[in-house]
Amino acid sequence: MTADENSIPIVDFSRWEKASSEEKKALAKELTDACIRVGFVYVVNHGIPDEMLDEAFGWSKKLFDLPEERKMLAPHPPGPNVHRGYSWPGLEKVSQYIHKDEDGDADAKDEELRKVGDVKESYEIGSDNCPNMPNVWLPDEVLPGFRPFMTEFYWQCYGTAQELLRALAIGIGLDDPDFLLKFHDGHNNQLRLLHYPPVEAEKLASDAIARMPAHTDWGSITMLFQDDCGGLQVEHPRKPGIFMNAPTVRNAICMNVGDLLMRWSNDFLKSTLHRVTSPPVSSKTLDGKSMTRARYSIPYFVSPNPDAVIECLPACTDQKNPVKYGPVVQEEYRRMRAKLQYSEKQPAPKTVSVA
Template sequence: MDSVQCPIPVVDFSAWSNGSSEDKKRLAQELTEACRQVGFVYIINHGVPSDALGEAFSWSKKLFDLPEEKKMLAPHPPGPTVHRGYSWPGLEKVSQDIIKDGEEAKEADNRKIADVKESYEIGSEESKTQPNVWLPEEVLPGFREFTMQFYWKCFEAAKEVLRALAIGVGLEDEDFFLRFHSGENNQLRLLHYPPVETEKLSSNTVARMPAHSDWGTITMLFQDDCGGLQVEHPNRPGHFVDATPMKNAMVMNVGDLLMRWSNDFLKSTLHRVTLPPAEDKQQIDGRLMTRPRYSIPYFVSPDPQAVIECLAVCTDEKHPIKYEPVVQEDYRRMRARGQYAEAPAAPIAVS
């Protein structure tokens, strides 16, 4: 599948907070049009302070620089039910496939090509369904305090995006989506892609993160300067567009539940992390390797018992209802079934 060029729109959100009603309508329309056509958009002046972003990436590097035995003091719980704590390379397998009970053979086949990445998942301390798994404070002093502050900073920015999308799809109440999002079911994810041989990636011996859509309402992604993220071309299925890093920009994309809410008016687009551009590769001991890559996605999801059903403003005779109502927790469990096996995988070598 080739990478082809297609611009991902850029929306400047600076006029949102203090702008006129006309400014808000204009930005809402720009944002919604990007989500309708591509499903991905760069947002600049998004409200998450640049110094907080810099500190978040600094903490992420400190975390992943820890020895394996230290990171394993906060292991991701077995199975797909609770998605928190440290996931070592080879534990998670991202896929677009839905794995159902009794499909162990399909699950095993899905895991033949391992994902070479490690991550740490953090949520609200108030969540009863997704309790956090923390490192002991003495292992990384200050990490817990900072990441919880950053988690809620991100949600403040997310609320404004949700308000803009409500206006953009034609809802009279800009707080409509906020009634389903307390912030307690979101997820802050710190991601590290260690260096890996480019030949292994290009030959599909290993993967970084295969093509998939996100499960929730929206995702807000902050990435470092190392490329590799790609988005499926809106008009050419199977062809992918580079989402080139843009300093301090947020890459925002539509999730499956927002696509269902909008009756497919907004697009939950496949995306992947694969081989970076040539400038993001390096020679190590005579082998061509990727540079390490760090990214921080913030997944915005409805509360667990929220019912997502197609909005009346997104349905008419030409656009009949495509989806039955679904409960967030039911949809999450269905999508998570194949991502984390009941029996945890052993760590894999990353070079």
């Protein structure tokens, strides 16, 4: 594991499956040390086959290459409560701002933040047995083979997520390695296909448009797969407000801690601000203007079950480190954080100039 505070650590997970109890403790410590220090870690040799990841990115490109009217056969439902289906550029707004109904200025703040649109499109997939967020699938004839592959990939990711949660439980110091799994049956997770189309680099640099502004994730952990474009940045662990690049490590999981795991661990593990901005190198010019490269990424969000109560773990508090957060129900926390993300007044699809 790298120890430079200006970089994200790398953990080789290949030893995990056949490791002895003591070896698992050592590997779990590597993983949790990274989550304590940075909140992000690259996990390599994690068990998801390279061929499956290549196929997942291939399907993602096929999806986003479809004409808009075909993608719109599986539209994201209006409002923030059901996060599934296709989101066109400008529909979603990511922010760290938390909309509170009792705040009289909340609606005005929402409107102000939405003046700078996020230029990306996405497709959200969950378990077909998640009653509170049913999937919105494209008709099979639009993209034959897409649904069965993504369903298989979703559960393959969950299998790896289970082992990461076991490692984190050991690293935190819990007696039961399966403790966190009792709150994560896999049905409330989310697989997200993301495409950032080429845009004018100058507009992105001047904040006239955005890709994905700085935010933390809401769940337990996020497992991110990236293409080679770049653009992901993570807040520096010792320099608040300063972001460092998170370069691609091919086929690695870029794992980060979410808000709920941070609350569970009483800030022992860090939920870190991160964002997507200009990639290091622009791809081409259009009408004399420098354009960013297209970027594809696939995050898999691991969330507790909707009725799970997240409260401080006894192993993470003592007289010197009192409890910092009260108990919260996952579904209530998710809805609070999602209020800005998708407006009840759903905007119409916008045409984006691409190279």
